[in-house]
Amino acid sequence: MKLIIAGSTGLVATEILRQALSIPAITSIVGLARRETSVPDNLRPNADPSKLKSVVVSDFENYPDTVKQQLAGADACIWTIATTPDQLRSMTSEQSRNISLDYMVYGLETMAKVANSPFRFAYISGAKSERDQTKRPMVLPEFCLMRGECENRVLDFAKQSNGRVVGGIVRPGVIDAPGRSNFMLTFAGGLVRAVIGLPKCHVTEISATLLESCITGFEKETLLNEDLIRIGQKSMAERKTGP
Template sequence: MKLIVTGATGLVGSEVIRLALRNPAVTSVVAVARKPVLPPANAGPEADTSKLQSVLVEDWTAPYPESVIQHIKDADACIWALAITPTRSQGMDFAHVTVVCSDYTINGLAIMAALANKPFRFIYTSGVTIERDQTKSLQFLSEYRLMRGRVENAILDYAKQHQALGVEVTVAKPGGIEAPNRTAIISDAMKAMLDAFGHTPTVHLSELAAAMIDQSLNGISKDPLWGEDLVQIGQRVLRKEDYLV
């Protein structure tokens, strides 16, 4: 499988890259980013780092240049982990945040799908707090959560309208993400807030990444993928030695 990964310099995307390089069923990994992506130092001896290609995009709202097209064509799947997260969005111009979270994603999906193999599976990383129902009034981060919900709706609509291209979309909606070096970030108050959404509130970073790779390889089982789905799939496919330590 040829897999495109965006957001590969970030928390989620870098773990997707690490696990994809260790997975023999993934034959090619194309990291599309605004800065070079190197094989992670912690990939381990089982990783085939020769599978990784790093491709730079400057303008994510325009047609990608031919040099990028040559690398991303004939892909089987994309794991999209590029976004400005709620925390990082604080204090940023909301119009810019919207362009990055929304326009970049929708443009990227359309370009990749037109060049891809069939089926083309697009796994979008979002979050449990993100709201698709635009009629809801939300207590916190309302503008951001509804905007990301519109992105989810738009890419799901895209898949429906482009069935002839073989486009399949699902959205991963984890709550908090646990990783060996960041467990302290998820406070009890945060866990309680996430719990109120009615889904498994946290997922291990490796389980999230492995679950999205599994959906890319073996087919999309459902939409959305809530925390409990991601934990269940991740635990099923990960070996002990594959977990980030």
Template sequence: MKLIVTGATGFVGAEIVRLALSNKAITSIIALARKPVEAPDNAGPDADTAKLHSIVIEDWMAEYPQSVKEQIKGADACIWNLAITPTKSMNMDFSEVTKVCHGYTLNGIRNMTGVVNEPFRFIYTSGIAVERDQSKNIHTQPLAEYRHMRVYGSLPRAIQSTDVLDQGRTENDLLEFAQHHETGIEVVSTRPGGIEGPGHPFKPEMGPIWKGLGLEDIHVWLHVSQLAAAMIELSVNGFTKDILWPKELVELGNRVISKEDYVS
């Protein structure tokens, strides 16, 4: 199968590429990014680096050039991992965050439709605190404390609650887009919580924040290799629901990858 990966130079995206290079079910990896994507040095002995094709997109809000559409033609799935993380958004104008997280994503799926295979699986990387209900007033709820990130001094600026609602709006718009294409487009949102891995250690001080979200009874943290493996599995074998939470991503990842294969 032919897989499109966006955000392939990031923490999660790079791990998706690394694991996909060794996945026999994937014959081609189209890495869409803002800079060239190279095969990782730690890809492993079973990796087929010839499968990786890097495409640089200059303007993510414009119609994709015909040369790009020729490269993604016939793709079977896309793992959309291009976004602004909550930490990075703290020092950015929110209109720019919206453009990247919402605008780039919707423009991407629109450009892919018509040149990719059907059914086409679109795996969207969302977040654990996303709220799809756009009418819900989260300012008055305990959840707002976490969304504003005012609990710890190490997170000095608020992540506005509209950040989370905007992500929810993106999920809603993706699902609506897919519904208009009947069975041609299939969309799932993965909602990881804390993601640990090389350079991204587990942070026990986040516990009270997760508890404030009512998430203490489910797996919140997962390893980046578990998440990447789970998303690849969704790309290859499909899905039956439109949201996967951390616990489900952990279980799925554990079925297809062992700790020996985690990125080191």
């Protein structure tokens, strides 16, 4: 199968790529990003780096034909591009929405036109995303509603595609990764997470779940943090893709 990883230079995408390079069922990988995608470190002995094609895009709302040709015939996409709440200090909410929502909608619409059918589209959201746009979330309300709107757009697009596109949403809490420093992963951050009910998973677990879902299908439309741990650990054990 041919897999597109959108935002392939990021934290989660790098682990997805590391695992995907050693899964025989995935024969071709397009790393779509605003800069070159490198082959990750710590590859497993059976990894095949030649499966990766790095595709650089300068405008995420207007792909040139050369990029569309690279996307053609894909069976699945894992979309990881989004802004973080931290970035709201350095950009307006309109810019954040443009990157998180408009880039994704254009990417999905464009890929669906040239992909194989069925085309599985896995969207990484967040544990606190809110789909009901009439609600007012307690924490980061505007951001959580915007991410919920992204989820709605993926699922609506899939529903209207007559089975050509299958959408799946994953909702991690905080993502732990080797060497990652993030307040939410500290002892004090753990207390904050407990208060607001924000779980955590490991980057290897969410990555394995996303790949398993792209290969065999989504167990359910929305996978919560606990699902990511359960499915990811099982998949890594069976496919021998763990660290």
